[in-house]
Amino acid sequence: MSLPFLLEIGTEEIPDWMVEGALEQLEEQLGNVFQINKLPPAKLTKDGTPRRLILQSPMFPAGRPDIVTPEDGPLVSVGERAAQGFAKKYGVSVTELKVFDSPVGPKYRVDKRVPGESMLQILERSLEEVVLGIRWPKSMYWGEWGGPRFIRPIRWIVALLGDEVVPFEIAGVKSGNVTSGHRILGSAQIQVTIENYEQKLRENFVILSAKEREERIRAGIGKASDDDLLRTLVYLTEYPSVISGTFDKEYLKLPAEVLVTVMKHHQKYFAVYENGQLANRFLAVTNTDGDPDGLIRRGNERVLRARFNDAKFFWETDQKKKLADRVADLAHVTFQAKLGSYLEKTDRIKTLVKELGGDNHGVRAAELCKTDLTTELVKEFTELQGVVGGLYAREQGEPEEVWTAIYDHYKPVSMEDSIPRNNAGQLVSIADKLDTLRGCFGIGLIPTGSKDPFALRRAAQGIVKILVEGKLRFPIRKLLNNDAKLEEFLLDRIRYYFKDIRGFQYDEVNAILASGWNDLVDVEERLVAIQAVRPTEDFEPLAASFKRIQNILKQAQFTGDGGAIDASLLEPGPETDLYREFQNVRGTLANLPYRPALESIASLRPKVDLFFDKVLVNAPDPKIRHNRLTLLHTLLAEFSTIADFSEIVTNT
Amino acid sequence: MDSYQEIIFKLKKYWSDRGCIIQEPYDLEVGAGTMCPETFLRVLGPKPYRVAYVQPSRRPADGRYGENPNRLYKHMQLQVILKPAPNDVIEQYLGSLAAIGIDLKKHDIKFEEDNWEAPTLGAWGVGWQVMLDGLEITQFTYFQQCGGIDLDLVPAELTYGLERLTAFLQVKDSVYDIEWAPGVSYRDVRFADEVQFSVYNFEMADVATLWKLFDLHEGEAARLLGEFRKLEKPLPDGRGSETVSGDKRRFPLLPTYEHVLKCSHLFNTLDARGAISVTERVAVIARVRKLAVGVAEAWVSQQTADELVEAVQ
Numbered sequence: 001m002s003l004p005f006l007l008e009i010g011t012e013e014i015p016d017w018m019v020e021g022a023l024e025q026l027e028e029q030l031g032n033v034f035q036i037n038k039l040p041p042a043k044l045t046k047d048g049t050p051r052r053l054i055l056q057s058p059m060f061p062a063g064r065p066d067i068v069t070p071e072d073g074p075l076v077s078v079g080e081r082a083a084q085g086f087a088k089k090y091g092v093s094v095t096e097l098k099v100f101d102s103p104v105g106p107k108y109r110v111d112k113r114v115p116g117e118s119m120l121q122i123l124e125r126s127l128e129e130v131v132l133g134i135r136w137p138k139s140m141y142w143g144e145w146g147g148p149r150f151i152r153p154i155r156w157i158v159a160l161l162g163d164e165v166v167p168f169e170i171a172g173v174k175s176g177n178v179t180s181g182h183r184i185l186g187s188a189q190i191q192v193t194i195e196n197y198e199q200k201l202r203e204n205f206v207i208l209s210a211k212e213r214e215e216r217i218r219a220g221i222g223k224a225s226d227d228d229l230l231r232t233l234v235y236l237t238e239y240p241s242v243i244s245g246t247f248d249k250e251y252l253k254l255p256a257e258v259l260v261t262v263m264k265h266h267q268k269y270f271a272v273y274e275n276g277q278l279a280n281r282f283l284a285v286t287n288t289d290g291d292p293d294g295l296i297r298r299g300n301e302r303v304l305r306a307r308f309n310d311a312k313f314f315w316e317t318d319q320k321k322k323l324a325d326r327v328a329d330l331a332h333v334t335f336q337a338k339l340g341s342y343l344e345k346t347d348r349i350k351t352l353v354k355e356l357g358g359d360n361h362g363v364r365a366a367e368l369c370k371t372d373l374t375t376e377l378v379k380e381f382t383e384l385q386g387v388v389g390g391l392y393a394r395e396q397g398e399p400e401e402v403w404t405a406i407y408d409h410y411k412p413v414s415m416e417d418s419i420p421r422n423n424a425g426q427l428v429s430i431a432d433k434l435d436t437l438r439g440c441f442g443i444g445l446i447p448t449g450s451k452d453p454f455a456l457r458r459a460a461q462g463i464v465k466i467l468v469e470g471k472l473r474f475p476i477r478k479l480l481n482n483d484a485k486l487e488e489f490l491l492d493r494i495r496y497y498f499k500d501i502r503g504f505q506y507d508e509v510n511a512i513l514a515s516g517w518n519d520l521v522d523v524e525e526r527l528v529a530i531q532a533v534r535p536t537e538d539f540e541p542l543a544a545s546f547k548r549i550q551n552i553l554k555q556a557q558f559t560g561d562g563g564a565i566d567a568s569l570l571e572p573g574p575e576t577d578l579y580r581e582f583q584n585v586r587g588t589l590a591n592l593p594y595r596p597a598l599e600s601i602a603s604l605r606p607k608v609d610l611f612f613d614k615v616l617v618n619a620p621d622p623k624i625r626h627n628r629l630t631l632l633h634t635l636l637a638e639f640s641t642i643a644d645f646s647e648i649v650t651n652t
Numbered sequence: 653m654d655s656y657q658e659i660i661f662k663l664k665k666y667w668s669d670r671g672c673i674i675q676e677p678y679d680l681e682v683g684a685g686t687m688c689p690e691t692f693l694r695v696l697g698p699k700p701y702r703v704a705y706v707q708p709s710r711r712p713a714d715g716r717y718g719e720n721p722n723r724l725y726k727h728m729q730l731q732v733i734l735k736p737a738p739n740d741v742i743e744q745y746l747g748s749l750a751a752i753g754i755d756l757k758k759h760d761i762k763f764e765e766d767n768w769e770a771p772t773l774g775a776w777g778v779g780w781q782v783m784l785d786g787l788e789i790t791q792f793t794y795f796q797q798c799g800g801i802d803l804d805l806v807p808a809e810l811t812y813g814l815e816r817l818t819a820f821l822q823v824k825d826s827v828y829d830i831e832w833a834p835g836v837s838y839r840d841v842r843f844a845d846e847v848q849f850s851v852y853n854f855e856m857a858d859v860a861t862l863w864k865l866f867d868l869h870e871g872e873a874a875r876l877l878g879e880f881r882k883l884e885k886p887l888p889d890g891r892g893s894e895t896v897s898g899d900k901r902r903f904p905l906l907p908t909y910e911h912v913l914k915c916s917h918l919f920n921t922l923d924a925r926g927a928i929s930v931t932e933r934v935a936v937i938a939r940v941r942k943l944a945v946g947v948a949e950a951w952v953s954q955q956t957a958d959e960l961v962e963a964v965q
Contacts, residue, residue, distance in 0.1 A: 012742060012763070013762075013763035013764075013765075013780060015765035016764075016765070050763070138767065138778060140777075140778045140794055140796055140806070141794075141796065141806050142737060142794060142806050143736055143737075143805075143806060144736070144804065144805060144806070145802055145803060145804050145805070145806065152778075153737075153739075153794075155739065183742075183746070183761070184746075184756045184757055184761065185757065188743075236762055236764065237762075267786055269786075284786060286760035287760055287761070287762055288759075288760050291760075292758075293758055295758050295759060295785070296758075296759060296760045296785045298785075298823075299759070299760075299784070299785025299786060299787060299820065300785050300786040302787075302823075302825060303785070303786040303787045304786070305825065306721065306722045306825070309720075309721065309722075310720070310722070310723075313720065337934075
């Protein structure tokens with residue numbers, strides 16, 4: 001008989017960003033139990049709030065029947081002793097052994113029997129491991145050292161199969177049928193059944209479904225929206241309500257960036273815009289059933305006022321010293337112990353921007369870009385570095401080209417983020433990141449596995465994105481100090497960008513990069529071309545032929561000796577035809593854009609096929625053989641400048 | 653409306669009723685209640701302990717000449733240590749808020765992830781900042797390590813920001829306006845030292861003198877730790893081990909630790925004075941940490957010696 005199932009792990013407040021991941025793992029762990037016990041996968045639903053992780057299923061199987069698996073033993077001819085040993089291993093007597101005919105003669109066989117278990121038994125012995133099997137980004141002990149670890153202390157467990165409690169225990173907490181409501185508004189101990197579980201919790205101010213909590217918040221915030229913040233608040237509350245507060249219009253004189261940072265990052269409020277302008281209002285999400293007396297609103301308004309006051313104070317203090325006068329102060333701000341101060345870094349960025357062809361605006365932006373690190377506002381709101389520098393530069397009369405470059409120079413901070421909006425910003429950003437990469441690789445600070453304290457992957461990824469999307473055509477490879485590890489590192493990021501972000505096929509990316517990646521705009525153009533030509537009839541077969549050519553050359557250990565093809569040694573027919581066609585195509589390639597060029601190369605296919613059909617490369621006459629290898633080698637070399645076709649994975 | 657001191661009385665009474673020793677503030681400059689021996693040393697080892705105390709906490713860099721309504725050079729923390737943390741520790745904590753007149757049903761309380769780490773103490777834990785209507789009122793931490801040592805019993809540390817909490821309860825925008833005692837404001841009591849210490853820390857503290865003091869205290873702490881380590885070495889023939897054990901038990905580790913605390917505070921003052929570059933910073937933190945970790949290790953060793961003697965007796 002199948003039964004419904006409910007598991008609720010009641011904890012102290014789990015960090016909001018970990019809840020979804022934990023639920024996925026919990027589901028996976030329980031799925032493993034099903035797999036190990038050879039049970040058909042069960043349908044599971046997951047729910048989570050800050051204080052509980054829940055798995056439910058409308059139907060769990062009744063249990064697992066006996067599992068019988070035949071195990072082969074020794075040859076009968078080996079003798080009695082071996083048979084006894086084999087029988088003993090499986091806990092049966094020799095007379096219970098079966099004999100069957102194997103290809104090498106009669107062998108013993110035994111039916112290994114794992115006795116069946118009820119679902120309750122399986123769960124009883126598995127659930128502790130299932131729960132503790134969640135791998136948390138950071139876990140803790142509670143109670144005594146050496147006990148179980150979890151993200152926060154486990155305080156109750158509900159585990160029901162039908163009407164029955166699945167008995168198990170974690171760190172002294174026994175499973176049962178008693179849950180707990182909202183910390184403040186609900187009852188601390190609530191007896192539940194699977195049928196009334198969700199309803200009982202709702203009566204006790206816990207909305208189980210994250211989706212429903214999200215809808216409640218969405219309904220309250222209207223047009224104000226911010227997906228990251230929304231998700232945070234969904235997992236910070238069990239019973240969300242939205243309240244609206246205001247602040248003095250006076251504060252709107254501060255830059256919107258600062259106000260929004262305070263509201264969003266420090267206070268977790270939604271900022272409100274009216275007609276595209278920041279309004280003097282905010283929306284806060286509480287874990288309460290409304291705010292009938294307005295006490296919560298007033299409290300939040302007071303906190304926001306204090307924070308805005310701080311920001312205003314810092315803003316005004318910072319204006320007393322211009323960015324230009326702060327450059328020298330950067331000597332006292334360390335970039336990295338071995339790589340010196342930010343003043344030294346600034347000098348290097350300036351030099352690089354010049355090398356990259358930056359104009360006066362670019363150089364000026366480079367000079368000022370790090371100065372905001374000495375301002376009070378950035379010390380307080382580190383996430384606004386760059387932005388604050390840009391705003392101060394604007395305030396202090398720097399040209400738009402300069403202040404926007406400073407403002408943008410940390411961009412892109414992710415693959416979803418945009419690149420700096422103007423050329424100066426793009427160059428400063430690349431120079432800054434390149435300097436960090438060269439410096440860190442130079443002193444051996446190379447990311448390993450998940451350890452990347454200087455965010456070098458992000459820096460490299462940013463460079464790639466700016467080069468491609470900013471259509472900047474300078475030879476990036478030449479700027480890597482001939483550092484082989486750094487080249488490999490950047491190449492990895494280039495591959496990732498085109499493959500995972502842009503969605504090109506991995507073999508196309510490999511084929512294009514194998515033909516060079518000095519100019520990433522060019523790489524993109526070649527990729528677009530190969531992607532377009534790929535579905536045409538001749539392309540993949542030709543790629544297969546190129547692979548064949550490569551193999552032939554490899555087997556012959558022929559790497560080309562600079563010798564030209566001797567036309568007089570060519571056999572009339574397919575060989576001469578191929579040669580002529582090759583010369584025709586080669587003649588046209590130079591003036592063609594990539595796509596027609598590739599199409600042109602692909603058009604060689606029938607001739608290549610015919611050549612392989614009719615001509616023996618490995619001719620008995622060494623001179624002819626050498627000439628044929630030279631022909632193939634030349635063909636391969638001349639036609640691999642756009643892409644290395646042998647990297648294309650084909651079905652043929 | 654309760655005065656500042658009334659709120660403190662109530663909180664002390666509340667925790668006293670829950671088995672806490674009510675200690676008085678430690679009589680040395682510290683940056684946080686955590687640094688007092690009542691926390692830093694008592695959380696080590698297997699003995700349960702419960703204590704609560706108000707600790708004036710000095711953060712030279714946070715001084716604002718009395719001009720900022722929310723930032724203070726010296727603020728008061730109510731520090732509560734429950735070792736081991738009881739199962740209903742959060743309920744007990746919420747009870748303390750009710751005890752000072754906060755009707756939780758009318759307010760919004762959230763526990764937001766905030767893991768705590770004190771690099772100079774080799775200490776860290778996981779926990780939350782407790783937010784009341786958007787205001788951080790308490791730091792709640794389950795200690796995991798202290799002085800680089802794994803803790804046998806995981807303590808809960810509750811650190812209440814008393815000025816903020818009072819400003820909240822008294823509905824004041826500035827901490828200087830809160831009523832300390834009937835008719836007496838926080839400004840009346842504390843304004844002068846906020847101004848004067850800001851002037852000293854930011855403008856007048858003599859950097860050379862502070863460094864000299866730092867070196868002296870560091871030297872003394874290191875010397876004492878060296879002396880203690882000599883007692884740790886087993887004698888080759890086992891002779892005199894009882895004397896050694898006796899010497900170990902009476903060894904002045906608490907005074908040693910005071911020199912470490914002096915270093916920590918001098919470091920903070922030098923930092924506020926702008927005398928420590930970012931590079932140096934890391935190195936100086938490491939120097940203080942080395943001493944703090946040394947004291948923690950010695951303390952555990954001394955406690956073990958005590959237990960051995962107790963076991964024999």
